[in-house]
Amino acid sequence: xxxxxxxxxxxxxxxxxxxxxxxxxxxxxxxxxxxxxxxxxxxxxxxxxxxxxxxxxxxxxxxxxxxxxxxxxxxxxxxxxxxxxxxxxxxxxxxxxxxxxxxxxxxxxxxxxxxxxxxxxxxxxxxxxxxxxxxxxxxxxxxxxxxxxxxxxxxxxxxxxxxxxxxxxxxxxxxxxxxxxxxxxxxxxxxxxxxxxxxx
Numbered sequence: 001x002x003x004x005x006x007x008x009x010x011x012x013x014x015x016x017x018x019x020x021x022x023x024x025x026x027x028x029x030x031x032x033x034x035x036x037x038x039x040x041x042x043x044x045x046x047x048x049x050x051x052x053x054x055x056x057x058x059x060x061x062x063x064x065x066x067x068x069x070x071x072x073x074x075x076x077x078x079x080x081x082x083x084x085x086x087x088x089x090x091x092x093x094x095x096x097x098x099x100x101x102x103x104x105x106x107x108x109x110x111x112x113x114x115x116x117x118x119x120x121x122x123x124x125x126x127x128x129x130x131x132x133x134x135x136x137x138x139x140x141x142x143x144x145x146x147x148x149x150x151x152x153x154x155x156x157x158x159x160x161x162x163x164x165x166x167x168x169x170x171x172x173x174x175x176x177x178x179x180x181x182x183x184x185x186x187x188x189x190x191x192x193x194x195x196x197x198x199x200x
Contacts, residue, residue: 004194008062009040012193013186014177015057015169021048031057034184046070046172047148055081055169056177059186069172069197072147075118076197079144079171080153081125085163087137088124096160097122100143104159112150120145120156142170173197 004010013031020028031045039059046058046069060066068074088096100120108114126138143153154164170177175196181187 003062003065003068003198004189004191005062005064008065009043009060010062010065010189010194011035011039011043011059011186012175012178012181012189013057013059014181014183015049015054016183017054018051019184020051021045021057031059035059035186039186049169050151053080053167053169054183055167056172056175057169058172058189070148075146076173077144077146077171078148078169079142081168081170082141082143082153082157082164083166084139084141084157085165087139088162089137093124093138096141097124099160100156104156106149106152106155106159109151109155115149117149117152117156118146144171174199 013034015031016034018028019031019034021031023030023032028051032043035043040061042061043059044061044063044066046060046066049055049057058069069076100117100122103117103119105116106114121144123142123144124138125140125142126136143156145152149155153167157164173196175189175193178187
């Protein structure tokens with residue numbers, strides 16, 4: 001199936017913290033309340049970001065598009081900018097990378113059963129030290145996963161012993177969040193951008 005399809009709407013939002021992806025909430029602002037009259041009724045959020053996660057969120061009224069992006073068989077990658085509670089030394093960084101690349105066993109939590117993650121790609125963000133041939137300690141990284149289980153990223157770092165303090169989704173497939181979109185704002189996707197989602 002090729003996207004976009006004629007007659008449908010495709011939206012990119014920079015989801016702000018504190019908003020929920022439900023259509024109705026008595027206690028929090030929903031992402032749908034941020035959509036203005038310039039977009040048609042009946043849009044669905046493509047997947048979910050929890051209340052404490054910001055960043056790239058897609059909307060569409062194209063049911064086939066939403067279905068394709070959310071079924072596990074599609075294995076569309078999702079990249080997150082992760083801020084951790086404790087800085088990680090260069091030696092520990094390699095160990096985090098290794099464990100993520102092998103898959104992590106996540107024990108059951110209140111709302112989700114246990115499972116072992118598929119291999120994930122971890123990249124550390126920090127200052128390189130040429131004299132040492134490696135980077136400095138860092139508490140920030142980019143994690144790319146091919147699943148979207150309940151609180152998966154947070155659970156992965158809990159298993160690694162270093163809780164997440166902030167989380168932002170920065171990409172779906174090869175489509176990156178447009179940083180020119182202010183938090184809480186949105187715009188329509190171009191045809192080329194939609195193609196990036198499905199580009200390997």
